[in-house]
Structures are given as structure tokens and as C-alpha cells.
Amino acid sequence: MSKLYTKYLQEKEGKQTLEIDGKGFVTYKVVGNVCHICILFVAEKYRRGDIARELMNSVKQIVQYSCNAFTAAIFTKQNGTTETLRIILQYGFEVVGVKDDDILLYKEF
Secondary structure (H helix, E strand, O other): OOHHHHHHHHHHHOOEEEEEOOOEEEEEEEEOOEEEEEEEEEOHHHOOOOHHHHHHHHHHHHHOOOOOEEEEEEEOOOOOHHHHHHHHHHOOOEEEEEEOOEEEEEEEO
16 A cells, blocks of 8 residues: 555544554554444455454554554445455444445454
8 A cells, every 4th residue: 555645644634554564454443432344455465364453463462552443344345346245244244234336344353
């Protein structure tokens, strides 16, 4: 992810980004005591490994003293929606609703 784009997201939208160089990144935003996962991306050749779990665990460590839950939304009209949902459910998220074209997810920690 571009360092300038990361800086833009932080400055304009209050989002933080954590990256494992060349493997994947997660962008998140803390709102109150909840950490919303905005984007989670893993490079194709690393998708069968533990990069997504490693990124999520790292975010959890960063926010554990200020947050007690994660939220996320999956846009149903993007490529790979089924696989994305499968992965996020395996991490322990639960489906808590649907709004327009988004599946809403929640996980306490």
C-alpha cells in the first residue's frame, strides 16, 4: 500500500493501516470501544497461509486496551465474497445483520 495513501487515510478519515510488507495489510478505525476493520487484503500467493490471522491478531494487540470488539462489513457485490466471508467467520466473527449490499459482522474479544 502506498505510504502516501496510508497517510491520507490517517489524516482525512482517522484510519490506521498495518502492513506486512509485500504480503498484506489491514486498515482499521477505532470508534469508541469498537475497532472497525475497513479493509483486509492479502496478496494472492499468501492467501492460504496465516497472514490474515496475523494481521488481525496484531490489530487486536494494538487496540486491546481501548476496544472490546471488532466490526466489519463485506460488500456482497465484490469478487470473492464467499471466500472472504468464510475466512472472517473462521476468525470468530458473527453475522449480525445485512444493510443494502453489505453483510455486517461483529466479534467480541
